[in-house]
Structures are given as C-alpha cells and as structure tokens.
Amino acid sequence: MESFGSRLHEAVARRGPLCVGIDPHPGLLTRWGLSDDVAGLERFSGTVVEALGDRVAVVKPQSAFFERFGSRGLAVLESTIRQLRNAGALVLLDVKRGDIGSTVAAYASAYLDPSSPLYVDAVTVSPYLGVGSLAPMFELAAAHGGGVFVLALTSNPEGAAVQRARTPDGRTVAQAVIDQIAQLNRDAEPLGSYGLVVGATVGDTGHDLSAVRGPLLAPGLGAQGATAADLRTVFGSSLPWVLPSYSREVLHAGPDAAALRAAADRVLTDCRAALGAPD
Numbered sequence: 416m417e418s419f420g421s422r423l424h425e426a427v428a429r430r431g432p433l434c435v436g437i438d439p440h441p442g443l444l445t446r447w448g449l450s451d452d453v454a455g456l457e458r459f460s461g462t463v464v465e466a467l468g469d470r471v472a473v474v475k476p477q478s479a480f481f482e483r484f485g486s487r488g489l490a491v492l493e494s495t496i497r498q499l500r501n502a503g504a505l506v507l508l509d510v511k512r513g514d515i516g517s518t519v520a521a522y523a524s525a526y527l528d529p530s531s532p533l534y535v536d537a538v539t540v541s542p543y544l545g546v547g548s549l550a551p552m553f554e555l556a557a558a559h560g561g562g563v564f565v566l567a568l569t570s571n572p573e574g575a576a577v578q579r580a581r582t583p584d585g586r587t588v589a590q591a592v593i594d595q596i597a598q599l600n601r602d603a604e605p606l607g608s609y610g611l612v613v614g615a616t617v618g619d620t621g622h623d624l625s626a627v628r629g630p631l632l633a634p635g636l637g638a639q640g641a642t643a644a645d646l647r648t649v650f651g652s653s654l655p656w657v658l659p660s661y662s663r664e665v666l667h668a669g670p671d672a673a674a675l676r677a678a679a680d681r682v683l684t685d686c687r688a689a690l691g692a693p694d
C-alpha cells in the first residue's frame with residue numbers, strides 16, 4: 416500500500432503545491448447568498464468540490480464549521496469528503512485532535528480507518544498531551560497509508576507563549592515536537608507521512624526544520640496576513656517540503672466556480688514562484 420507521503424508527493428507533482436481549505440464561515444455563506452443552515456453548508460461545500468476537487472492537490476475541510484450544525488452538518492462533511500476523494504483530491508481534515516492515548520486510538524479509527532464514514536487521507540492533531548500520546552494515530556496512519564499533521568508553530572499570535580516555552584533540556588516545546596516528528600520520518604522516501612503545521616505568519620522562527628523529511632503545512636496565508644513571499648523567511652532551506660494553505664483568500668472569490676478556480680490558480684502561481692517549484 417502506498418504511503419501518504421508518496422501519495423502527497425505525487426499529487427503535488429501533478430497538481431502543484433497547494434492546499435485549499437473549506438471553511439464555511441457564517442459570513443461567507445451570507446456573502447455567497449446562502450442561508451446559514453445545513454442547506455447553505457451543503458451548497459457551499461458542493462460548489463467548492465465542483466470548482467476545485469479535480470485540480471487542487473489537497474483540500475482541507477475545517478471540521479468545526481460542519482460540527483456546528485450537529486449530526487446533519489457531519490453528514491454534509493461525510494459526503495464532502497467522499498466527493499473530494501472521488502474527484503482525486505487528497506482530503507486533510509482539520510480537526511486538531513489530541514487526548515490520552517486510549518482516546519486518541521478512538522479518534523484514529525474515526526478518521527484513519529478506511530471503514531469509517533469520516534475516513535480521510537490525513538488529519539491535524541495537537542501534541543499538547545505529549546507527542547507520545549499520539550502514537551495510535553501514527554500507527555493507524557502507517558497501517559492504512561494515512562497522514563498526520565502535528566501542530567508545531569501555529570499561525571495565531573497566541574500560540575507562541577506555549578510553543579516557544581522552554582523544555583527542561585533547553586529546546587522550545589515546538590523544537591521538541593519537530594524533533595520527534597523528524598525521528599518518525601527518519602527512513603521515509605521520498606516524503607514522510609508525518610507532517611507539521613508551521614504558520615506562514617511566524618517569521619524567521621529560529622527553529623530547525625531541516626531533518627523533518629515530511630510535509631510542512633503552512634496556513635496563515637491571505638486572510639491572516641502572510642503572503643507567499645513570506646514563505647522563504649519562515650522556511651528557508653526547508654521550502655521544498657512546504658504545502659501552502661489558503662481558505663478565505665480563495666473562498667472569497669465564490670460562489671462562481673470559474674472565479675474560485677481562477678483564485679486558486681492565482682495563489683498557486685504565487686506559491687510556485689515563492690517555492691521555486693516547476694510549473
């Protein structure tokens with residue numbers, strides 16, 4: 416079975432280094448002329464799938480915006496995931512889960528077991544109960560070709576107080592997370608299946624990402640103020656591993672499918688230039 420790292424490597428080679436988020440904010444539903452209810456949610460997600468499912472490498476539904484409608488919102492999420500996978504996009508579900516190991520095992524089967532209704536290619540997780548507590552997630556990902564993206568240096572300004580705090584050995588919390596993920600990816604070729612989340616807003620981090628060998632998801636572009644040009648400052652020599660991620664910047668172009676595609680193409684062009692990636 417092909418690993419997530421290999422599948423991502425191929426998808427990026429075919430479609431370009433871009434992740435687009437599906438974040439149906441109430442304000443975006445209104446802006447698109449949709450009602451702030453399950454029908455609006457379904458229409459919004461369906462439009463993004465139709466516009467981008469067959470051209471963007473990775474699509475990242477933000478679970479919170481589906482969960483807020485309860486079981487009917489989750490049903491829309493399930494069908495959105497199915498449609499995206501059928502269209503050939505890799506689906507990264509942004510859920511930022513984390514708990515004690517025995518509960519993480521249940522989250523892992525919810526998202527990374529192929530028999531689950533919410534089965535996706537990869538998920539985001541939080542390491543703040545200890546990277547070791549995420550072991551069941553890493554194990555199920557390895558068993559089924561899934562991916563796991565661990566928060567390291569998040570794009571929001573509040574994150575630094577926790578992530579840049581020092582551990583007893585003098586490393587920052589973020590560097591300790593980075594080093595543990597690098598260890599998990601140590602033998603991976605061409606790309607590891609365990610990634611990190613490093614915001615495009617964080618500037619020159621002073622952190623060493625050089626040994627990670629896995630994908631570096633970079634949110635914070637567009638609506639949160641970072642530009643593709645900032646990626647060079649943040650990632651330096653690790654640029655080849657970066658997967659830039661935009662949500663509102665692209666979604667603001669909707670509801671017209673052609674305009675959504677044009678917005679995704681525009682940010683992809685910016686990212687290719689910033690990353691020095693081939694067209």
Ligand SMILES: O=c1ccn([C@@H]2O[C@H](COP(=O)(O)O)[C@@H](O)[C@H]2O)c(=O)[nH]1
Pocket residue numbers: 436438477509568569570571612613614634635636637638639660661662663664
């Ligand atoms: O550090 C992080 C981790 C995750 N996110 C998520 O990405 C999108 C960003 O949306 P934009 O509209 O492009 O700002 C959103 O779902 C966040 O929850 C992040 O922003 N930063």
